[in-house]
Amino acid sequence: MLESSVVQKVLGAALRSGGEWAEVFVEDRRTSRGRLDDGRIEDMSSMRDRGAGIRVVVGETTGFAHTADLSEDGLRTAAEAASAVARSGGGGVKEVALTQQSQPQINTVKVLPESVEKAAKVAILKRANDAARGAGGAITQVSAAYGDTRRRILVANSDGLLATDDQVRTNFNVVATASGDTGMQTGYNSTGFTVGWELFDDIDIEEFARVAAQRAITKLRARPAPSGPVPVVLAKGSGGVMFHEACGHGLEADAVQKNMTVYAGRKGEQVASPLVTLVDDGTMGPEWGSFSIDDEGRPATRNVLIENGVLTDYMYDFLRARKEGRPTSSGNGRRQAYDMLPMVRMTNTYVLAGEEDPDEILRQTPNGVYIAHLGGGQVNTATGDFVFGIEEAYLIENGAITEPIREANLIGNGPETLKNIDAVGNDFAMGSPGMCGKMGQSVPVGDGQPTLRVTALTVGGTAA
Amino acid sequence: MSELLDIASKVAGWARDGEQVEAYVARSNSTAVRIFDAEIESLSSSQSEGIAVRVVHDGRLGFAYAGSLDTDVLEETLNEARDNAVFAEADEWVGLPEPDGVTPADINLWRDSLQSVPTERKIELALELEKKLRATDPRIMTVPVAAYSDGWAEEAIASSLGVSAWQRGTQCGLSTYCVAVENGDTQTGFGFSFGREHADLELDKAVSDAAARATRLLGATKPKSRRMPVILDPMVTDDFLSVIGYPLTGEALVKGRSLFANRVGESVGSPVVTLVSDPTDATSMAADPIDAEGLASRRVPLIDKGVLTGFVHNSYTARRAGTKSTGSAVRSLKTAPGVGCRAITLEPGTKSQAELMAELGEGVLVLSVSGLHSGVNPVSGDFSTGADGVMFRDGQPAEPVREFTISSTLQRMLGDVTAVGNDVEQLPSGLSMSVAIGDVSVSGE
Numbered sequence: 025m026l027e028s029s030v031v032q033k034v035l036g037a038a039l040r041s042g043g044e045w046a047e048v049f050v051e052d053r054r055t056s057r058g059r060l061d062d063g064r065i066e067d068m069s070s071m072r073d074r075g076a077g078i079r080v081v082v083g084e085t086t087g088f089a090h091t092a093d094l095s096e097d098g099l100r101t102a103a104e105a106a107s108a109v110a111r112s113g114g115g116g117v118k119e120v121a122l123t124q125q126s127q128p129q130i131n132t133v134k135v136l137p138e139s140v141e142k143a144a145k146v147a148i149l150k151r152a153n154d155a156a157r158g159a160g161g162a163i164t165q166v167s168a169a170y171g172d173t174r175r176r177i178l179v180a181n182s183d184g185l186l187a188t189d190d191q192v193r194t195n196f197n198v199v200a201t202a203s204g205d206t207g208m209q210t211g212y213n214s215t216g217f218t219v220g221w222e223l224f225d226d227i228d229i230e231e232f233a234r235v236a237a238q239r240a241i242t243k244l245r246a247r248p249a250p251s252g253p254v255p256v257v258l259a260k261g262s263g264g265v266m267f268h269e270a271c272g273h274g275l276e277a278d279a280v281q282k283n284m285t286v287y288a289g290r291k292g293e294q295v296a297s298p299l300v301t302l303v304d305d306g307t308m309g310p311e312w313g314s315f316s317i318d319d320e321g322r323p324a325t326r327n328v329l330i331e332n333g334v335l336t337d338y339m340y341d342f343l344r345a346r347k348e349g350r351p352t353s354s355g356n357g358r359r360q361a362y363d364m365l366p367m368v369r370m371t372n373t374y375v376l377a378g379e380e381d382p383d384e385i386l387r388q389t390p391n392g393v394y395i396a397h398l399g400g401g402q403v404n405t406a407t408g409d410f411v412f413g414i415e416e417a418y419l420i421e422n423g424a425i426t427e428p429i430r431e432a433n434l435i436g437n438g439p440e441t442l443k444n445i446d447a448v449g450n451d452f453a454m455g456s457p458g459m460c461g462k463m464g465q466s467v468p469v470g471d472g473q474p475t476l477r478v479t480a481l482t483v484g485g486t487a488a
Numbered sequence: 489m490s491e492l493l494d495i496a497s498k499v500a501g502w503a504r505d506g507e508q509v510e511a512y513v514a515r516s517n518s519t520a521v522r523i524f525d526a527e528i529e530s531l532s533s534s535q536s537e538g539i540a541v542r543v544v545h546d547g548r549l550g551f552a553y554a555g556s557l558d559t560d561v562l563e564e565t566l567n568e569a570r571d572n573a574v575f576a577e578a579d580e581w582v583g584l585p586e587p588d589g590v591t592p593a594d595i596n597l598w599r600d601s602l603q604s605v606p607t608e609r610k611i612e613l614a615l616e617l618e619k620k621l622r623a624t625d626p627r628i629m630t631v632p633v634a635a636y637s638d639g640w641a642e643e644a645i646a647s648s649l650g651v652s653a654w655q656r657g658t659q660c661g662l663s664t665y666c667v668a669v670e671n672g673d674t675q676t677g678f679g680f681s682f683g684r685e686h687a688d689l690e691l692d693k694a695v696s697d698a699a700a701r702a703t704r705l706l707g708a709t710k711p712k713s714r715r716m717p718v719i720l721d722p723m724v725t726d727d728f729l730s731v732i733g734y735p736l737t738g739e740a741l742v743k744g745r746s747l748f749a750n751r752v753g754e755s756v757g758s759p760v761v762t763l764v765s766d767p768t769d770a771t772s773m774a775a776d777p778i779d780a781e782g783l784a785s786r787r788v789p790l791i792d793k794g795v796l797t798g799f800v801h802n803s804y805t806a807r808r809a810g811t812k813s814t815g816s817a818v819r820s821l822k823t824a825p826g827v828g829c830r831a832i833t834l835e836p837g838t839k840s841q842a843e844l845m846a847e848l849g850e851g852v853l854v855l856s857v858s859g860l861h862s863g864v865n866p867v868s869g870d871f872s873t874g875a876d877g878v879m880f881r882d883g884q885p886a887e888p889v890r891e892f893t894i895s896s897t898l899q900r901m902l903g904d905v906t907a908v909g910n911d912v913e914q915l916p917s918g919l920s921m922s923v924a925i926g927d928v929s930v931s932g933e
Contacts, residue, residue, distance in 0.1 A: 062743045064579055066549065068572035071822055072565075073538075073555040084524075088532040092556050108607075109531050142575040165744050201745055201867060208745065208867050249872070251895065251931040252713040282524065282632040284667055286674070363534060399862040406667045406676045409891050411874030413862025432872040433863030433893050482710075484863065484872040484893025486929040 025050050025188070026076075028122050030096050031180045034078070035120040038103040039182060042110040043080035043087070046103070047181040049319065050076045050094065051362040054174050056137065060149035061167040063157075068142065077362040078106040085109050086343070090363040122186040127323040130307055130316045133192045135221035137172035144221075145170050148196070148229055155230035156200045159237030162244060164208070165201035168233070172220070179321035187321035193312070193468060194223045195457055198233045202240035209246070209430075211239025212415060216457030216468070217310040239397075239416055242428050249414065249432035249485025255392035256434065256481045257385060257420060261453025263398035264471025267302055268373050268460065269410040270438040271295075273403050275329050275337075276356070276368040277344035285405040286439055287335060295335045296442035299378050299476075302330040304339055306355050306371035312457035313372040313470035318357045320366055325355035333442075341368045360465040370460060372470035378448025382475035385447045387423040393483055394418045394425050398434070400458070408438035414483075433484040441478055449475030493654045496646035499541060499562055503648035508544040508584045509566065510647040512780070513537075513557065514821050518639025519607065523614045524632070531611070534639070538821050543569040547578035551824040585803035585813055587650050590784040592777035593768040597657030599685035602638060610636050617662050617691055621679075624699045625668065627706065633665040645782035653782035658684050659773075661916070662694045668702035675708065675890075677701025682773055682916045701855065705876055708888035710932035717851035717906070718894060718928045719844050721877070722913040724854050725834070726920040732763075732898055733829035734866035736790050737816075738805025745867045747899060748796055756796045757902035762835035763791040765800050765816065774831035774918035780819035785830065788814045791902075802827040831918045837908035841922045844907055846883035848924055853878045853885065854894060869898040892932035901925055 031048050038046035052074045059067040075092040076099055087109030091102040152168040175191040195216030202209050213236035217223055258266065274285035287295060296302070306324030308314050315324055320342045328336050340350060341357030358369035386394070394417060401412025411433050418425045454472035492513045499511035515537040522529040538555040539562060550573030554565045618634035638660035645653045661682035668675050679698030681690040720728060740746035748756060757763075767776045767785040779785055781803055789797045800816035801809065805827050818828040845853065854877040863872040876890040896904070909922030 058575070065575065065577040066579065066582075067551060067824055068549075068575045069551040069553070069824060070568045070572060071553045072561075072568075075555065083527070085528045086530040088530060090534060092537065105533050108533075109528065142572070146575050203744075207747065207869065210865060210867050243868075249895075251893075251929050253933070279632075283630050284632040284676075363536060365530060365532065400859075401862055402858050404676055404858070407674050407890075409858075409874070409876075411859030411863070411893075413859060413872075431863070431865050431868070431870045432895060433859045433874055435859075435874040435891055435893055437891060482891065482893065482931055484874070484895045484929075484931045486872075486895045486897075 025052060025176060025178045026094065028186060032120050032122055033096065034099045034103050035180065035182050037100050038078055038080050038107050041107045043082055043107050045081040045182050047079045047179065048076055049362055050178040052176045054138065055171065057169065057171045058145050058149055059167065059169045060153050062165065063153060065146050065149060073361065075362045076102065078102045079365070080107045080110055082110040086365065088365050120182050121184055122180055123184050125185055125187040125321065127187060127316055130314050130324055131218050131310045133220040136174065136192065137194055137220050138174060140221045148224060151229045152198050152233040155233040156198055156237040159234045160241050162202040162204055162241050163200050163237050164203040166198065168198045171195050177319065179317065179319065181321065185321050187317050189316045191218065191315055192220050193218050194220055196223065198236040200237040200240045202244050204244040206244055209240050209243035211236045211243065214456045216312045218312065218314050219310045243430065246428040246430040248487040249429040250393065250483050250487050251485045253480040253482050255389055256395060256478045257389055257392060258395045258473060258476055260382065260449065260451045260475045261455045261472055262395050264374055264455045264473045265398050265401050265412055265458060267375055267473065268370060268469065268471050269401040269403040269412060270436065270441050271302065272370050272373045274405045274408065274438060275339055277338045277340045278368045279405045280338050281344060281347060286408040290335050291337065293335055294333050295439060296330050296333040297445040298333040299448040300330055300333050300442060300445055301328065301376040302373070303328050303376065304370050304373045308372045308470065311372045311454060311470040312468050313370065318355050319359045320353060320357035322353050322355045322357060324371065327354050339368050339370065341366055344368055358467050360467055364465050367463065369462065369467050370469050374454065374472035375474065377450050377452040377474040380447050380449050382449035382451050385449055385475055385477050386420065389420050389423060389477060392420040393429065394420050403438065410438055411435045429485065434481050435484060436481045441481065444479040445476055446479050447477040451475055490642070490644060490654050492642055492644035493646060493652065495557060495562070496644040497652065499539070499566055500646040500648045502566060506545065508648050510542040510584050510645065512540045512643065512645050512821070514641065514643040516639055516641040518637060519610060520637040521611050521614045521635065523618045523634040526615065526618065528611060539565055540821055541565050541569040542584065542824060543573045544583050545573050547580060547582050548573045548576040549582050550576060553822045581804055581808040583803065583807065584647050584649050585651060585781045585783055588783060588812065590786065592784040595768065595770045595775050595777045597655065597684060597775065599658045601685045602658045602660060605686060610638065613662060613691065617664055617694060620695045621664055621666055621698055624695055625703055627668045627670045627703055628666050628699060629669045630667040631664060632667065633663070635663050637661055647782065651782040653778045655778055660686060660689065662689055662691055664694055664698050666698050666702050668706060670706045673706050675702050675705040704878065705888045705890060708876060708890035710891050711852065711879065711889040711930055712933050713931045715927055715929050717848045717924065717926050719841065719848065719851065719853045720923045720925065721853065721855050722911060722920040722922055723915065724857050725923045726915050726917055727857055727860050729832045731860060731864045731866055733832050736799055736829055737827045738799050738801035738809055739827050741799050742805050742808045747869050751796050752798060754796055755794050757791055757794040758905040759794040760837060760908055761791055761794050761902055761905050763832065764789050764835070765829040765832045767831040769831065772831050772918045773914060773916050776830065779815040780817035780825040783813055783815045785815045788816065790829065800827055800829050833919045834908050834921065834923065836910045836912050836921050838910055839907055841909055841911050844909055844922055844924045845880045847907065849883055850881050852889060852930060853880055871896050871898055871901060889932065892930055895929040895931065
């Protein structure tokens with residue numbers, strides 16, 4: 025993407041006024057999207073962004089600037105702006121020698137999306153529309169969206185690191201609206217992986233669209249959700265987002281070091297039910313949150329965060345690892361784009377399978393709520409209070425799944441919820457692709473879990 | 489007039505016969521300072537620019553964006569949009585807007601004074617913000633975020649149909665977030681102040697809001713589950729308005745996703761509800777003289793004393809609904825324009841928040857909500873969010889409460905509004921005030 029001799033010169037310029045450490049991050053991103061709505065392909069879009077972000081660190085302070093001008097002059101100007109924080113020191117000339125890092129390739133892309141005709145992408149959207157509309161007379165509206173992104177990055181820093189990655193993601197979703205006597209309801213289905221066009225080799229488009237339609241139709245007869253605390257059973261792959269919110273964010277070292285999480289200072293302590301082992305894993309093949317290197321050039325890593333309920337470690341980016349004298353980050357330094365600073369972010373976060381029969385967990389739950397699919401959520405890491413939306417759920421009555429319930433939020437407290445997990449199934453599935461937002465930046469993340477039960481979560485419904 | 493408008497006009501001028509071309513060109517510049525523990529944590533300077541092109545050919549729309557204004561990029565982006573249009577499907581209502589002769593409101597969003605503020609002063613303000621917040625209450629243990637940011641943005645829109653618009657604006661702001669601890673209980677609070685220049689900034693208000701929000705909730709418990717009246721704090725009203733806006737858009741209307749379809753002229757809310765989208769109100773931080781298609785912004789009445797009066801439209805939804813654009817196109821640089829309730833707000837009532845409490849007697853004052861976008865379905869109207877706040881009894885504030893949800897439907901909430909407050913607050917997204925709602929499900933214990 026850039027000559028390493030140019031990158032070396034830019035790093036040298038960044039350190040000239042006294043910076044202790046400097047980094048150049050170059051990104052070239054192409055995105056293409058297609059959207060069908062109301063029976064018609066209404067939006068075909070292409071987006072291109074290319075630029076470099078430069079960081080200079082002095083003590084605890086980071087200077088940052090970015091540019092879309094990748095000429096040597098453009099980069100040098102950005103380097104000087106970033107190094108303005110280091111004005112005090114006389115650094116003199118610093119030589120940086122770069123060595124290309126070798127790293128494991130996490131995933132191989134078979135068919136680059138840019139090599140696929142737009143007509144083929146359009147055809148998939150139409151097939152999804154036809155199938156969803158064919159799923160039942162109650163379906164009154166359908167939208168379907170396709171997206172692919174190719175993101176090539178180069179990271180180099182004054183420690184001599186030079187690393188590159190070519191990250192491809194492809195995703196697809198369908199939203200169906202059903203109308204009935206009770207008003208309108210929506211049903212959603214989505215998929216996404218760090219793969220190319222071969223994503224569609226493994227998907228039955230028609231069946232995928234019918235699932236979205238069926239979800240909307242089912243909700244037409246949904247009862248109001250209960251109001252108050254109830255036992256909750258999460259189907260496998262339905263709600264890894266709960267762990268992402270309930271504890272994942274609280275285990276990010278930037279929050280820990282600022283003492284703004286309930287998990288600060290609790291390494292080695294029992295923070296969850298002994299049934300819970302939580303892992304964050306950027307190496308997980310084609311999953312949505314995977315990559316070969318993070319946005320600081322660190323190879324993806326599998327990190328055990330909670331083992332049998334005991335807090336084993338936090339997640340780190342470069343700066344947070346440096347502050348604690350750790351030799352490296354945990355491969356969790358990520359950024360949305362070249363024009364933003366990296367910070368500690370999750371990758372694919374999941375709970376390992378346990379030993380119980382999932383059917384038995386359900387049978388032993390006299391009443392409660394069965395979650396088939398959770399939506400997005402958020403957490404206040406300082407208090408541990410979290411919330412997430414229920415997209416598809418059912419009542420459990422006498423140990424069996426009965427009626428569907430309408431959408432509502434589920435709320436709880438992270439540390440309490442982790443302790444209240446009293447059954448973990450021997451099954452496992454990853455969930456839908458997610459976009460995790462933190463301080464204005466959004467990055468792709470994955471989540472997963474086995475079937476499991478929480479003794480009580482508060483459901484925010486309107487039923488008496 | 490401006491280099492950006494020249495670029496936009498040049499690209500629009502490349503339209504071929506039978507083709508409509510619109511170029512949206514934007515440039516922005518910003519500085520951000522973050523302080524932690526009396527040290528500069530980061531100092532960022534940012535310059536961005538880019539172009540977004542829409543091409544309409546035979547009723548087909550194509551879109552492309554690029555984060556650069558280099559000449560070869562302009563051509564490449566236009567060609568990419570042209571190519572995308574080939575694969576879209578024809579629609580008789582698709583097309584760019586014709587100039588409609590409406591003159592943009594005379595609103596100046598630009599302040600020269602912001603350009604002359606030295607970086608040292610910006611750092612000083614952020615340092616002062618953190619220092620004052622730490623000193624304001626001994627229960628404040630940590631200030632994880634104390635930040636100053638400012639910047640300017642300039643945009644130009646030109647089309648082959650003769651639209652030509654340009655505008656620019658400045659903005660600056662202070663924002664902070666603190667953690668308060670007492671008797672083993674932890675709570676958090678945020679505070680901010682935004683404006684167009686430094687004279688608008690109220691540092692002390694950002695400090696006192698953050699401290700009050702965090703300390704006011706210390707010792708909070710879960711309330712009992714039951715139905716009760718609630719009062720939404722202005723910030724929460726703003727969240728609520730952000731979701732009620734969708735079914736009032738022409739997009740929801742023409743695509744059969746609006747719960748207000750076919751109800752113009754009917755009562756959809758309590759008689760105290762008068763709702764408008766008004767980006768021409770210069771006192772609002774959401775003020776903007778032009779919309780995302782370059783048409784003049786205008787005041788759009790949505791609900792008048794409980795009666796539905798209309799929808800917001802961009803040029804596409806208006807054409808399809810058989811009406812005229814209300815100048816309500818919205819967009820980011822990287823996406824094609826959509827339609828939205830810009831600067832949506834309620835007409836203020838006559839009572840303060842304390843008077844609203846006195847009137848209702850007993851209920852919960854909701855200070856913040858979470859999970860709004862996962863717990864609210866704007867198509868069905870189902871509404872359920874996490875919340876915290878303060879109970880009130882006999883019209884007086886009582887104990888703080890947390891970790892509960894408030895649930896209803898958008899339709900019912902509009903009908904159950906008993907009063908709108910007069911406590912108008914300037915928020916980054918526009919003007920907002922307290923709202924009293926008579927009957928909502930509260931789920932806690």
